Amino acid sequence: MPRKKSLSPTKITTYLACPVKYRYTYIDPRGKLYLRAKSYYSFGTSLHRVLERFHDSADTGVATTEEAVAALEESWIDAGYESAEDMMDAFGEGKEILVRHIAAEQARPKEGRTLFVEKTYQVDLGPFVLLGRIDRIDEIAEGKWRVVDYKSGRETVSEDEIRNDPAMGIYQLILKRKFPENQISAQIVALKSNDRAEVSLSESELEQLESDILSIGGQILASDWDDVVPKWKPLCDSCDFRPLCSHNPDYIDSIPVSAADPNELSTGN
Numbered sequence: 001m002p003r004k005k006s007l008s009p010t011k012i013t014t015y016l017a018c019p020v021k022y023r024y025t026y027i028d029p030r031g032k033l034y035l036r037a038k039s040y041y042s043f044g045t046s047l048h049r050v051l052e053r054f055h056d057s058a059d060t061g062v063a064t065t066e067e068a069v070a071a072l073e074e075s076w077i078d079a080g081y082e083s084a085e086d087m088m089d090a091f092g093e094g095k096e097i098l099v100r101h102i103a104a105e106q107a108r109p110k111e112g113r114t115l116f117v118e119k120t121y122q123v124d125l126g127p128f129v130l131l132g133r134i135d136r137i138d139e140i141a142e143g144k145w146r147v148v149d150y151k152s153g154r155e156t157v158s159e160d161e162i163r164n165d166p167a168m169g170i171y172q173l174i175l176k177r178k179f180p181e182n183q184i185s186a187q188i189v190a191l192k193s194n195d196r197a198e199v200s201l202s203e204s205e206l207e208q209l210e211s212d213i214l215s216i217g218g219q220i221l222a223s224d225w226d227d228v229v230p231k232w233k234p235l236c237d238s239c240d241f242r243p244l245c246s247h248n249p250d251y252i253d254s255i256p257v258s259a260a261d262p263n264e265l266s267t268g269n
């Protein structure tokens, strides 16, 4: 029997941003030839690896700022930076973020305990499996679990941003369906400032989200990828797959005059 298809917050947000981008990221192997390393992914993943060790009670190697800085040196990913100077600037910023974050964590009153770090959970929604990889889950009181998500590029965060963040909703939905007896909330930590906000979706909000995810997932599973037409959108300016779209006449027709690149328009003639 074929394995059931799986969807994740990243797949769903990629599809919502642009179905053609979804095609080249997950379906069409030509897309891999155009993918470029991104410095912001490298930066975020490097910090996540250190924080995973800092918050993992089984890892006794990263408990102080000095150990965190040493761990950052060990796990630093240098792909995607434009120059060695840019990379060194980012490394310096990463160290400062870790030092500030660990100092803030150590100064905060301890709330419960960390249950898991970098944990993947999944739930079967019928037509597909929904899965999510969660940075950290804390048990803040008996039966109360908090999903913690680090954002390495953010200075601030608000409750509205969490409410409108598909990943934060999906993490709560998955955990609530797997552990219905627990109260689940989701918190984003903006690592640059240690600003944080938290939201707990109600059962009716989770039901609405589940219905929306089923509808979007149904569209993804039913898509005929060869027929998906690229249309210009602001995202195109930073998209790795633009060379694949830029020769398509539908794509060229959709470019507004204000965003037109003369070289790109001439390739269609």
Ligand code: SF4
Pocket: 018, 019, 020, 021, 024, 230, 231, 232, 233, 235, 236, 239, 240, 241, 242, 245
């Ligand atoms: S260039 Fe634009 S239309 Fe093409 S995949 Fe990227 S975002 Fe989508």
